[in-house]
Amino acid sequence: MHKIYSRPRIRIPKIILQSGKRMQNPKAKKIATIIIVLIIAFSTVKLVLDAVLPIFDTLCENRAKSIATIVSNEQATNVMKQHTYDELFSIEKDNNGNITMIKSNVVSINEIISDVANKIQEEVDNRGREHIEIAIRKFYRF
Numbered sequence: 001m002h003k004i005y006s007r008p009r010i011r012i013p014k015i016i017l018q019s020g021k022r023m024q025n026p027k028a029k030k031i032a033t034i035i036i037v038l039i040i041a042f043s044t045v046k047l048v049l050d051a052v053l054p055i056f057d058t059l060c061e062n063r064a065k066s067i068a069t070i071v072s073n074e075q076a077t078n079v080m081k082q083h084t085y086d087e088l089f090s091i092e093k094d095n096n097g098n099i100t101m102i103k104s105n106v107v108s109i110n111e112i113i114s115d116v117a118n119k120i121q122e123e124v125d126n127r128g129r130e131h132i133e134i135a136i137r138k139f140y141r142f
Contacts, residue, residue: 059132067127068120075119079112088112 087108092101 056132063130063132067130068124071123071127072116072120075123076116079116079119083108083112 088105090103090105091099092103094100
């Protein structure tokens with residue numbers, strides 16, 4: 001005769017009240033069992049969240065930096081396509097053709113800086129929320 005496989009059950013210790021007497025009320029036993037199971041469940045969830053949150057925070061931070069870099073490069077390139085070097089700087093030469101001074105057009109430069117910042121903010125706002133997935137392999141620590 002073969003034994004049918006059964007997994008061992010988890011035994012919750014008997015709850016003892018007042019000087020060694022066992023709990024006699026079945027409702028009290030059920031409530032105590034439910035409370036113990038809930039404590040174990042919440043402790044498990046807390047441990048899992050404590051393990052996952054640092055990884056998730058790092059992934060989110062890296063993704064945000066990546067998005068910010070891409071958007072700022074795109075928008076700076078788009079804004080600078082509309083301007084030429086002659087708009088931003090003027091070169092003054094002496095009678096011999098030597099450069100004596102390079103003057104910057106501060107108003108145009110400030111407009112460009114402001115325009116780039118506004119375009120970046122608009123693009124970031126338009127992107128909305130990004131979805132980030134965590135691969136299970138990231139939880140393994142070697």
